[in-house]
Amino acid sequence: xxxxVNEKGYYGDFGGAYIPEMLYPNVEELRxxxxxxxxxxxxxxxxxxxxxxxxxxxxxxxxAGRLSEKYGAAIYLKREDLNHTGAHKINNTxxxxxxxxxxxxxxxxxxTGAGQHGVATATVCALKGLECVVYMGEVDIERxxxxxxxxxxxxxxxxxxxxGSKTLKDATNEAMRDWINNPENTHYIIGSVVGPHPxxxxxxxxxxxxxxxxxxxxxxxxxxxxxDYVLACVGGGSNAAGMFYHFLDxxxxxxxxxxxxxxxxxxxxSAATTALGKEGxxxxxxxxxxxxEDGQVVEPYSISAGLxxxxxxxxxxxxxxxxxxxxVSATDDDAMRAGLxxxxxxxxxxxxxxxxALAHLDRMxxxxxxxxxxxxxxxxxxxxxxxxxxxxx
Amino acid sequence: xxxxxxxxxxKKEPILSIYFTAGYPELNATLDIAEAxxxxxxxxxxxxxxxxxxxADGPVIQESxxxxxxxxxxxxxxxxxxxxxxxxVSIPVLLMGYVxxxxxxxxxxxxxxxxxxxxxxxxxxxxxxxxYEELYRDCFGKHGLSNVFLVTPQTAxxxxxxxxxxxxxxxxxLSSSATTGKNLDxxxxxxxxxxxxxxxxxxxxxxxxxxxxxxRSFQKAAQYTRGAIVGSAFVKILGASDYLANIPAFIRSxxxx
Numbered sequence: 001x002x003x004x005v006n007e008k009g010y011y012g013d014f015g016g017a018y019i020p021e022m023l024y025p026n027v028e029e030l031r032x033x034x035x036x037x038x039x040x041x042x043x044x045x046x047x048x049x050x051x052x053x054x055x056x057x058x059x060x061x062x063x064a065g066r067l068s069e070k071y072g073a074a075i076y077l078k079r080e081d082l083n084h085t086g087a088h089k090i091n092n093t094x095x096x097x098x099x100x101x102x103x104x105x106x107x108x109x110x111x112t113g114a115g116q117h118g119v120a121t122a123t124v125c126a127l128k129g130l131e132c133v134v135y136m137g138e139v140d141i142e143r144x145x146x147x148x149x150x151x152x153x154x155x156x157x158x159x160x161x162x163x164g165s166k167t168l169k170d171a172t173n174e175a176m177r178d179w180i181n182n183p184e185n186t187h188y189i190i191g192s193v194v195g196p197h198p199x200x201x202x203x204x205x206x207x208x209x210x211x212x213x214x215x216x217x218x219x220x221x222x223x224x225x226x227x228d229y230v231l232a233c234v235g236g237g238s239n240a241a242g243m244f245y246h247f248l249d250x251x252x253x254x255x256x257x258x259x260x261x262x263x264x265x266x267x268x269x270s271a272a273t274t275a276l277g278k279e280g281x282x283x284x285x286x287x288x289x290x291x292x293e294d295g296q297v298v299e300p301y302s303i304s305a306g307l308x309x310x311x312x313x314x315x316x317x318x319x320x321x322x323x324x325x326x327x328v329s330a331t332d333d334d335a336m337r338a339g340l341x342x343x344x345x346x347x348x349x350x351x352x353x354x355x356x357a358l359a360h361l362d363r364m365x366x367x368x369x370x371x372x373x374x375x376x377x378x379x380x381x382x383x384x385x386x387x388x389x390x391x392x393x
Numbered sequence: 394x395x396x397x398x399x400x401x402x403x404k405k406e407p408i409l410s411i412y413f414t415a416g417y418p419e420l421n422a423t424l425d426i427a428e429a430x431x432x433x434x435x436x437x438x439x440x441x442x443x444x445x446x447x448x449a450d451g452p453v454i455q456e457s458x459x460x461x462x463x464x465x466x467x468x469x470x471x472x473x474x475x476x477x478x479x480x481x482v483s484i485p486v487l488l489m490g491y492v493x494x495x496x497x498x499x500x501x502x503x504x505x506x507x508x509x510x511x512x513x514x515x516x517x518x519x520x521x522x523x524x525y526e527e528l529y530r531d532c533f534g535k536h537g538l539s540n541v542f543l544v545t546p547q548t549a550x551x552x553x554x555x556x557x558x559x560x561x562x563x564x565x566x567l568s569s570s571a572t573t574g575k576n577l578d579x580x581x582x583x584x585x586x587x588x589x590x591x592x593x594x595x596x597x598x599x600x601x602x603x604x605x606x607x608x609r610s611f612q613k614a615a616q617y618t619r620g621a622i623v624g625s626a627f628v629k630i631l632g633a634s635d636y637l638a639n640i641p642a643f644i645r646s647x648x649x650x
Binding site for chain 2: 008017018025169180293
């Protein structure tokens with residue numbers, strides 16, 4: 001079975017490009033050129049050099065000793081939190097800015113939830129001297145003020161999305177509207193493995209460096225490139241897509257995706273898409289999304305702004321449906337406690353998004369011999385105010 | 394041949410179509426507005442079924458959609474209201490909206506309900522041509538529904554030909570690549586785009602939409618195509634408390650200036 005996109009832009013039943021005609025020329029231009037562009041030797045060389053010298057890759061694979069001792073398994077953290085700008089998001093924006101340059105685009109737009117993708121986009125735009133406009137939900141602008149300041153400092157214009165829930169979903173709508181109104185000079189850097197084909201595939205390819213490195217790092221450290229478990233959190237699913245990519249065809253590796261259950265999966269305040277969603281179309285692709293019986297998109301909730309999204313990427317919907325990966329969830333409380341635990345045991349403050357993946361360790365049972373890799377997708381600096389408030393620190 | 398095809402076959406004057414969102418400003422106003430529009434002289438109607446995330450729409454239609462959803466509008470409610478459509482309205486009616494509510498309702502069930510209500514066609518801007526052709530074309534055809542595709546200034550000629558082949562109704566020409574509710578800016582480029590489409594001699598008639606808000610832009614559109622579609626400018630007047638009473642004057646202002 002193939003877990004990758006087919007020539008029609010589908011992963012099994014999911015994917016495609018459900019877009020209005022106004023977006024067709026832009027998306028089609030990208031679809032017809034992206035593979036050719038990213039396979040050019042010049043592209044690969046520049047991409048790799050920037051990942052090494054600018055982002056700081058390879059990111060370390062760290063054996064978390066005290067955490068391993070607590071859970072009774074060898075737990076490795078893939079340290080995407082140590083990347084420049086503090087999360088995995090930069091892997092994708094570096095790739096896409098190079099694509100945009102080769103397409104001759106002069107203006108970059110992006111949506112952002114927690115602000116990590118917005119910062120990563122503002123960063124590469126500054127690096128390349130391109131105009132940058134970032135759409136961000138009004139609610140997220142308030143809860144992620146430091147990231148808004150970072151974007152502005154690097155010269156980006158941050159435009160608040162004031163419709164709907166005023167979070168990531170609405171920021172994405174606004175970015176799509178901008179692209180419709182700017183059909184020629186603009187490239188839209190989508191931050192997750194969502195959107196119309198070819199975005200889910202393109203973003204997954206740029207993020208796949210995470211699992212590519214993990215395999216050789218594991219081989220060096222353990223003698224085997226195959227772990228027993230690979231864990232990652234999922235909002236739209238970009239760090240998970242990158243973390244899973246080179247393990248998809250490795251039958252030994254059990255893949256676990258952790259969604260945000262908010263105040264409880266069935267509390268009415270949750271973002272646990274696979275548990276609550278149904279098949280449908282959101283933001284240009286057929287996938288699984290949280291929606292009413294009438295097909296209206298339901299406002300999600302999570303304490304973590306980066307997981308506060310009502311859908312998942314189409315590849316995840318496929319991996320869920322064919323059961324190649326297990327989709328579970330962790331509540332706000334579980335994630336916050338897991339974040340604090342990592343800080344206390346390992347001296348690492350994780351992003352609340354990543355803490356959702358860590359929280360699932362509590363529900364797993366180990367015999368003592370397993371190797372587990374957790375994608376530590378981002379650092380928790382941006383979440384300090386939330387941690388302080390939650391724990392009364 | 395449905396009412397829509399007949400209209401294009403027989404009408405000599407420029408054709409005016411009006412879009413409005415079902416359930417806005419009041420849940421049960423759908424047929425009152427439709428009837429008032431026909432009496433005022435609209436040639437056909439596009440009734441929007443609201444969606445929570447209308448990416449092709451500007452602020453006016455977004456707001457009307459959200460208000461309609463808050464009022465309780467759903468496809469079930471709309472089809473229930475449309476049971477009396479043909480008792481009150483005789484001009485062609487199309488339904489317009491995004492694909493996800495249609496998928497949840499069921500495409501076959503949606504087409505059957507639309508045909509049953511006396512609807513003549515459907516516009517679903519985010520339903521891709523490929524999926525339409527492979528999966529849904531037969532269903533639309535079986536129920537006698539025209540499916541209308543959009544064309545923008547950036548749509549390539551081969552694709553316009555393909556759209557013309559798949560459509561049985563009219564071609565919806567966007568005045569520019571834009572979300573709804575912007576004003577038509579007729580530049581030399583726009584005129585050359587309209588002429589280019591006219592000179593392609595497509596089998597389907599064309600109508601211009603997006604940015605048509607007054608007599609001047611309506612007249613301009615009618616120089617190149619069979620007529621024009623007014624959406625946001627009409628939805629705006631529904632915000633007033635005596636909106637039904639304002640409809641005749643609005644239609645007159647578009648048609649006659």
